Amino acid sequence: MATSIPSATPTLDARKTKVLARFTAAPNVTTEQYDETIHRLEESGDWLPEGLQYHVAFKSEGNLRVSEIWDSREQFDAFGERLMPVLKDAGIELSGEPEMLEIHNIIKR
DSSP states (O other), X not given: OOOOOOOOOOXXXXXXXXXXXXXXXXXXXXXXXXXXXXXXXXXXXXXXXXXXXXXXXXXXXXXXXXXXXXXOHHHHHHHHHHHHHHHHHTTOOBSSSOEXXXXXXXXXX
8 A cells, every 4th residue: 555755735825915025235245244233133132023024145146135024014114224223333235225025925835
C-alpha cells in the first residue's frame, strides 16, 4: 500500500488590505549601518512595530534593499515618523521615496 507524503498546504491570506513597501538605500549604505539601526530600534522598544508582517533586507546590484509587508499604510507612516530620525542618526539615506504597492494576495505554506 502506497503512502502519501504530507505536504504543506498553501493558505490564502487576503483577509485584510496589506501594502508592500520597497526601499533602496543610497549606494554608500553598509550592512553594518543597517544592523546598527535595527539594534537602536530594539533598544528603544520600536522593533517590531505594530502592523509590520514581514521585513526582508538584502543586497541587489551592490545596494542594500528592504521590502516590508504592512497591515496598513497608516501603520507604515506612523512607524516612519519614528524611523527616519534613527536612519539619519546612523548616516543612512534612501535613494528615493519608498515604492508603495497594494497587495492583492499572499499565499504562504
